[in-house]
Amino acid sequence: MTLFSARPAARSNRKAGRLLVIVLLSCAATAKSEPLSIAVASNFRFTLEALLSEGIKAEPATYRISAAASGLLYAQIVNGARFHLFFSADEARPKRLMQDALIVSGSRQTYAVGQLAFWLPDRTADWQVALANFEGIVAIANPLHAPYGQAAKALLDHQWLPNTHTIVLAPNVGVAYQYAFSRTAKAAFISHAQAIAGGLPLEDFVVVDESVHAPIVQQRVVLRDHPLGDDLLHYIDSEAGRSHLKRLGYLPAPKSAEPTL
């Protein structure tokens, strides 16, 4: 009996040993391929997902996206959040991070210029008449901290709409979109990218001519290097990436986008 049982036991021991090696090896492998961790401003989230999945065909398991307001993400990064990349909705936060010496040097760069869109869901007259006779609540992102809100506020300050409007402030363009979607607001200033991602009918929104307001320059920084992150940034800078961005509602960064120091 003992003779018979000894052999299988030895074999299972060997098996267990082999298993252990495999487990250890795969642990080492996963430690090596830590997923790319990206902090992204809410307005760019869906665009970023499209760039990752369609642009560089990244597997969903290889990256993690944290979407929030740029200000919140900035606060998280300053307080030790370990992201690899940060796509901000503005220039100010990446600049602050650079001054805080929290970025890979020379990695601050404009990746896209946001386009402001005016969404008027239940338009009955043609645009010129509808805008001239606009009356009611218009939702904008809070200009205190949201770049799209600042652009919208600048337009409204210059009588882009008649004075018969009331402004309500949404914490971000996502909520501004929600206000118009639920029709609690009659219209909203949103991003062109949202209008595209939301599949809004083309006759329901206008993209505001970017010469009317200061450009919504969106910058990114590298916080820690990651191979997939490099692929992503290269793609965004490439011709293919730039036209991809354009299709999704952003103006690509100016060609001379050298690292801004």
Next chain:
Amino acid sequence: MSVEWAVITTTIQLALTTTLVLALMGLPLAWWLARSDSFIARLAQPLVSLPLVLPPTVIGFYLLLAFSPKGGLGKLWLTTFDRSLAFSFAGLVIGSTIYSLPFFVQPMVVAFKQIPSSIIDASRLLGAKAIDRFFTIALPLGRHGFLVACVMTFAHTIGEFGIVLMIGGNIPEETRVVSIALFDYVEAMDYQRAHILAGGLVAFAFISLLIVEWLNQSHLRDSHRRLGL
């Protein structure tokens, strides 16, 4: 480096109005929940407690749809008062009332349930009508619960954030409250102002809970005295 005073007065106004509305609506509701054994009352109990477990965004989202000029309530409001219910102080009061409902009703139900039914039965036999019983027996005996309920409702409304963020619209002197201003300061990296508001809220919440604790202690002493302990 000063925070807007209007933010603080709007917040206090909202909390006071909500407490008042809940005192008027919540008292009869709590009395009914405490006394009734009906099937509907047993269904109503968890309904009242829903805001305790639901994320404020759920309530905010549904309210946003309900307040829309296309939704039922919003349409009715618009035709009656000729102004939008969303993004208004009245809209916030409705939202806060729903949000703080369990904070008022639950302590009241507990207080009403502690009133011995023998006292109520005796008063009924002596000819007291339901309204009489409510005002001359339930209210005086439940006054401790009432104070706790008011403090909790007031404090909870001061700290409300998610619903206001969704249905408020951040309008100065109308819907911009402390928690929203705090969010804006953090977003704008104005940490100094954020500290003033955040610190103020912590102090306020602590004092509120201190008052509740003190009320509970004095109630306990009272009932011990009455029992001759």
